Amino acid sequence: MMQKSLHPSVIKFKEFVKNNPALIKEVRNGNSTWQELYEDWYLLGEEDNRWESLGVKSSPSAEKEEDKKGDWISTILGTVQKMDPNQIQHYVNNLSQALGAIQGVISQFQGNQPKQVSSKAEHRHPFSFRKD
Helix, strand or coil, rough: CCCCCCCCHHHHHHHHHHCCCHEEEEEEECCCCCHHHHHHHHHHCCCCCCHHHHHCCCCHHHHHHHHHHHHHHHHHHHHHHHHCCCHHHHHHHHHHHHHHHHHHHHHHHCCCCCCCHHHHHHHCCCCCCCCC
C-alpha cells in the first residue's frame, strides 16, 4: 500500500503535542477533541494564552523573542556606538566599486543592442533644403 505523507502543519502539531503531554490528558478526559485543539493551534499559534490554561509550558523560544523585541533599541544604540567611521568608509568604498563593476558588466551586455538616437542627433542640419 502507498503511505500518505502528512501536511507540514500536521507534523508540527504532532511535535507540539509530543512536547506538551497535558494536551493528551485533555483529550482523554473528554474535555476537547483533537480537531478542536488542532484548529486552535493552527489559528492561535503556540504562544496563545489558551495553552497556558491547559497546563502547556510556554516555549523558551517565545520568551527569547519577547526579550529580543523589547531590547532592539538598546541593541541598535550599542551597535552605533561601537561603529568605526574609517571601517564604515572602507565598506562603502568596496560597495561602490562592486556596484561599478556590476554596472560595467550590464553595460557590456547592453552594448549589443542598437542605441537610441537622441533628438539632437536627428537634427544635425538646422535647415533642410528640398529639391524641386
